Amino acid sequence: MFQSFENRADPSQGRPRLSALRSIMEKEGLNGFLVPRADAHQGEYCAPHDERLSWLTGFTGSAGFCAVLNEKAGVFIDGRYRTQVKEQVDLAVFTPVPWPEVKLKDWLAEALPKGGVIGYDAWLHTASEIEDLEEALASRGFTFHPTTNLVDKIWPDQPAPPQGPITPYPEALAGESHVSKRARIAKTLQAANQSATVLTLPDSIAWLLNIRGSDIPRNPVPHSFAILFATGQLTLFVAPEKTSDELRAHLGPDITLRPPSAFLPALHSLQGTVRIDAKTAPVKLSLELAESHATPAWGDDPCILPKARKTKAEIAGTQEAHLRDAAAMVEFLAWFDAQPAGTLTEIDVVTKLEETRRNSGALLDISFETIAGTGPHGAIMHYRVTRETDAPLKDGQIIVLDSGGQYLDGTTDITRTLPVGQVGEEETTAFTRVLQGMIGISRLRFPQGLAGRDLDAIARYPLWLAGLDFNHGTGHGVGVYLCVHEGPQRLSRVSEVPLEAGMILSNEPGYYREGAFGIRLENLIVVQEAAELSGADDRPMFDFLTLTFVPLDLRLIRADMLSTGERAWLNAYHAACYEKVAPRLSHDAQMWLSRATQAI
Incomplete structure (x- = not known):
């Protein structure tokens, strides 16, 4: 596992x-x-x-x-x-x-x-x-x-630094060659009269060069540093043990490979104006640049926003990854419902879900440690089950199941809250309010130029009406076979980054009652240009395209609390779940999905 x-x-x-x-x-x-x-x-x-x-x-x-x-x-x-x-x-x-x-x-x-x-x-x-x-x-x-x-x-037994191999990432999935990406970023440096930029974020370097690594569990990025020059040439500072002939052929003649020990001396040799991101680069770099002939220019990592704006190929790959992942989730849910209450533990749930994902033959890793918290454990937002904490799923409890997969064509992240036996009214009422918040974001149409802080309250409004709230952001950015948490885009009251077409986000409101239960629901969504409406103002607007297609548990929904619009969205969503995922399922799971997506 x-x-x-x-x-x-x-x-x-x-x-x-x-x-x-x-x-x-x-x-x-x-x-x-x-x-x-x-x-x-x-x-x-x-x-x-x-x-x-x-x-x-x-x-x-x-x-x-x-x-x-x-x-x-x-x-x-x-x-x-x-x-x-x-x-x-x-x-x-x-x-x-x-x-x-x-x-x-x-x-x-x-x-x-x-x-x-x-x-x-x-x-x-x-x-x-x-x-x-x-x-x-x-x-x-x-x-x-x-x-x-x-x-x-x-720390006497501190593990050694990672030395995972680096591999090329297919251009067909990236949607753009690293030659084109480097030229594009180089133009931004030229326009700012900057001679170079120092890159320190592993996912920025992985995106820019169309490479992936294995230095960080769950995140396919390599540990390395890079200096990109305004000419488009680049020096990559990486341990030789991570490289191969295949990688060198992929990178080509405009990229120079140097060992990490050469990084600080290379900073000392820089000249002109050099961009460095004060929010992400270690202060060590600015201390070293102060000893060089270069003039530091504080500015955002120039790869962050282009990386966040997914190409058509990245979105298409992510959609396929999510349908593959949805099939694995539904196979798991069909199995879960067939188990008598009280016979499973949290580890059983995690183990079976990873098994159904592995059965696709495409799973390269999980995208983070699966969160499977039943009863009071569900109120621990980032609970990780251990053999010491493994708890049985008891009748009347609910379990929060937050998980995801790393596939070559996309990264998934999905949360579902499931009932164990008969659940009380307090839990179903809270679940429905969380669902209403998720539907609110899913249905949203908003003017271009707004940031995550402008939308975050939409997901909280149904909870606020009851004096409830949750202590995490409504959503984070997600990469494409990169980090499951990716900036700069977020759905959060502290995010000032305007949302742009192609940005992938999670939509995951929740509610947590310490010592009792937790609830979270999560779909991934992508920002897209909204279709024109008859009689609307002449202003550009965005909406969200849903990427995740796994049913929301009908047994936890109080239908009498839903508005006509919310009910219509839910029924349409469940119809889409069946249409898109059923052909990928075993017979038993297909029958389960038919029942789980009945209109209400």
């Missing part, structure tokens, strides 16, 4: 490891040290070598950081992880801090009112992050000091 069920969180190790870190901090003359969940590439997911936050604290979430002081250690986590963190860290020595409501600069100012020297690894923090801290706390006497990573010094 791709997924394993070992317990990676060990709160019992937090106290001795924290003590060891504080000892070395004292030797280094530091009053604090920052431990982010980040690597030098600032990706959301890390290789085992870079899981410093998890090793130190026990917290395994995909976002967060720890600020270690002499007397306090704060673990900063957002709303997705506030239940999880309490179960994974030793609360006697680590204090969960609600972030971003509580800013690190404010926490430090209160914890160290007389100032102090805070150490940090310059490879693991962005330039904007450190600059903001320095500006906010300089008047209070704080100094931020780059140093070697202190966690690495006390």
